[in-house]
Amino acid sequence: MAVNVVESKEWYLAGYAAEGVPTTDHLTLRSVPLSLSLDSIPDAHVAVQLLFISVDPYLRTRMSGQEDGLYFPQFSLNQVITAFGVGRVMRSKDEKYSEGDIVLNAFFPVAEYCVVPSSVLIRKIDPEAGIPLPEYLSCLGVPGFAAWVGIEVLGEAKPGSNAFISAAAGGVGMVAGQLAKLKGCRVIGSTGSDAKVRLIKEEFGYDDAFNYNKEVDFDATLSKYFPNGIDIYLENVGSKMLEAVLNHVNPHARIPVCGMISQYNQIWTEREGVRNLLNIVGKEVRMEGFLVGSYLDRFADFTVEMEGYLKQGKISSKIKIYEGIQSFAESLGSLFSSSNFGKVVIEVNKPR
Numbered sequence: 001m002a003v004n005v006v007e008s009k010e011w012y013l014a015g016y017a018a019e020g021v022p023t024t025d026h027l028t029l030r031s032v033p034l035s036l037s038l039d040s041i042p043d044a045h046v047a048v049q050l051l052f053i054s055v056d057p058y059l060r061t062r063m064s065g066q067e068d069g070l071y072f073p074q075f076s077l078n079q080v081i082t083a084f085g086v087g088r089v090m091r092s093k094d095e096k097y098s099e100g101d102i103v104l105n106a107f108f109p110v111a112e113y114c115v116v117p118s119s120v121l122i123r124k125i126d127p128e129a130g131i132p133l134p135e136y137l138s139c140l141g142v143p144g145f146a147a148w149v150g151i152e153v154l155g156e157a158k159p160g161s162n163a164f165i166s167a168a169a170g171g172v173g174m175v176a177g178q179l180a181k182l183k184g185c186r187v188i189g190s191t192g193s194d195a196k197v198r199l200i201k202e203e204f205g206y207d208d209a210f211n212y213n214k215e216v217d218f219d220a221t222l223s224k225y226f227p228n229g230i231d232i233y234l235e236n237v238g239s240k241m242l243e244a245v246l247n248h249v250n251p252h253a254r255i256p257v258c259g260m261i262s263q264y265n266q267i268w269t270e271r272e273g274v275r276n277l278l279n280i281v282g283k284e285v286r287m288e289g290f291l292v293g294s295y296l297d298r299f300a301d302f303t304v305e306m307e308g309y310l311k312q313g314k315i316s317s318k319i320k321i322y323e324g325i326q327s328f329a330e331s332l333g334s335l336f337s338s339s340n341f342g343k344v345v346i347e348v349n350k351p352r
């Protein structure tokens with residue numbers, strides 16, 4: 001018999017975290033009854049069982065209570081956290097969607113079940129494509145798209161370019177390194193553990209890599225790894241790494257600024273400065289911040305290219321899966337340490 005009411009656990013924001021990593025002091029799990037009966041679902045809405053939720057660094061910047069840095073709107077207090085996710089349609093009041101459809105949404109509630117307007121669904125996933133569902137949040141999702149915009153669109157990667165990627169074993173970095181290799185670049189990565197250094201060299205084809213936690217002088221480190229200078233730096237971390245990079249850029253280098261994760265847990269007056277920005281002038285460097293949301297007109301091109309790479313085995317990914325919705329606060333906190341490999345995802349409910 002069809003279930004008509006479920007108890008759905010969901011995460012909401014109980015308090016802003018201006019500094020530090022948000023914890024269960026700021027994020028709270030509650031259980032709410034949700035009616036799934038067709039009568040209770042408004043027209044042009046669908047009831048969805050969440051399968052996978054993407055855990056991304058930008059979510060943290062929506063919990064600070066201050067609009068700065070990434071300038072994403074803040075979650076309201078008591079509001080359910082929303083995130084990119086994959087779900088299965090359980091009931092539909094829109095003829096375009098049927099029970100069993102697998103759908104993507106950039107703003108699913110971080111919950112076990114939900115009822116959402118069908119207009120927010122990005123698309124259906126074709127199960128016949130043979131691509132594992134978490135991959136739609138990884139190589140084919142926000143991190144993969146950010147890597148593609150950074151390396152191909154803004155980085156203008158070409159054969160022989162010297163490319164440097166920070167947070168190189170993460171969701172963005174692992175794809176960015178492989179894309180830069182496919183474009184013929186020499187690619188070096190920095191990451192936070194020896195195991196990750198091995199991973200990106202052995203599995204993602206980086207030419208070389210270093211553990212930034214073991215380096216005392218980033219300037220000397222980059223002299224060693226880039227004797228011919230840096231043409232592309234995909235910036236993911238900010239601070240001292242950016243400062244060191246600016247001492248090694250070649251004329252007309254490109255620095256697509258994807259993020260600066262080392263600065264997300266500080267209020268702006270506590271963030272670290274970069275002393276040698278002047279080098280951008282003399283080396284005529286193009287340093288450009290970007291948000292993937294501004295490149296949605298290119299998302300279809302990206303998807304075709306990335307699906308091709310995945311099917312041909314030219315790009316692979318590592319996905320760290322946390323089990324169950326209760327793991328959201330812990331998995332978000334993990335982004336600010338070096339504990340995880342690859343893309344962080346929560347498996348909310350097992351896909352059938």
Ligand code: NAP
Nearest residue numbers: 057146170171172191192258259260261262290291292338
């Ligand atoms: P992620 O790799 O899945 O997780 C973050 C990683 O960053 C951690 O695993 C850790 O790896 C590293 N990290 C954490 N704190 C650090 C610190 N203080 N210094 C240096 N590294 C640190 O994250 P992601 O999804 O790939 O995101 C990477 C960057 O891209 C972030 O800045 C994010 O905000 C940005 N991003 C931007 C867009 C956009 O539209 N512009 C879209 C997606 C992501 P290590 O082991 O290497 O320390």
